[in-house]
Amino acid sequence: MTYEDIRVEHRGGVSTIVLSRPPVNAVTPRLLMEVLSALDDLEERGETRCVVLAGSGTKAFCAGADLKADNTLAAGDSFRDLGRAVVDRLEAFPKPVISAMRGWCVGGGFAIGLACDVRLASTTTRIRTGDAYLGVIPSWGMSLTRLTHFVGRNRALDLLILGEDLDAEAALQMGLVTRVIPEEDYDAELARIAERVAGGAPITFKAIKETIRAQYMYTPAAAQALETHWSDIGGASADMREGIAAFREKRQPVFRGC
Incomplete structure (x- = not known):
């Protein structure tokens, strides 16, 4: 299948979905629909044993919704439903999913990154869930529902009410990410971990x-x-x-x- 906002790449047992809307891979309804379609294909693809979800470039994994795009703002409830569908799909996907949370990971990017099973940060990673400072209600099933189960009530409130940038080490201490990898080693270590996971049962x-x-x-x-x-x-x-x-x-x- 041909995609416009993502790329799908294969290497051995590892398939990678790349969010490809530079410079910050902001989310649109079309991107979310393409991610869902790619996941459907990869579930059926027997050679795929592990999926990596990454952003193009090193500036951002995903900087959330593209608020400049008219089709994003016009989508309304359907955009929320698509966001929830991607979060649910990633979490329930029958194969391991690794998020390559490199650079900015904000808003909707925070939601889909955290929904993955293993979350690999770079030393460049910056996380923010600052919806309160945009007047937006986070509604993709992460910040107001799952996050408390992931990090506890107090830490969830800290993240949501303060809405401040969190660097990679702070995210690691909270349990938001699995590990922090030096930027210069990131590609090689991501490939090593994904290959290992692809070899599991x-x-x-x-x-x-x-x-x-x-x-x-x-x-x-x-x-x-x-x-x-x-x-x-x-x-x-x-x-x-x-x-x-x-x-x-x-x-x-x-x-x-x-």
Whole structure:
């Protein structure tokens, strides 16, 4: 498929969705629809074992909604619904998703970056959720819903009410990002981590994502039921047998997702 606001690239088991609206990769309804379409394609693509979500260039991962674009402002509720759909899709996507949160990560960029499973910051990363200073209600299902579960009530209020820039180290201390990588090493380290994740067991990743999400979307009891469900599936899988055999034989396992 041909896209206008994103690029999709493949390297081995890693597929990368690049938000491509320089200079700051601001979000429009079309970009969100293209991300959803790309995720649908990558879910069906058997060769894809890990997805990276990145921004073009190094200035910004994503600086939020493009408030200068008429089609963004005119979209209204549908824009909100698209934003929520992308956040939900990233979180529930059955394969691991890594966000390359390099440079500015603001507003809607904050929402979609945090929805990913592993969040890699650069030393250049700056995070802001300052909607209150634009008169905007954050409504993509992150800042007012998930964020409290991610960082706790007090830290969520600090971020939302102060609305100040947060550097990469401060974001790491809050648990917003997984790790901070020196800018000069960023591309190589991102590739290394993504390649490692692509080599993991697909069934186990599905179990991890679905069960962890159920902890706050539903109930602990629902999460425990999912744990039992996935344990039964995993225990009968060829991948579990392959993983144990590879451990005993001191080699890398070759998982097939079955």
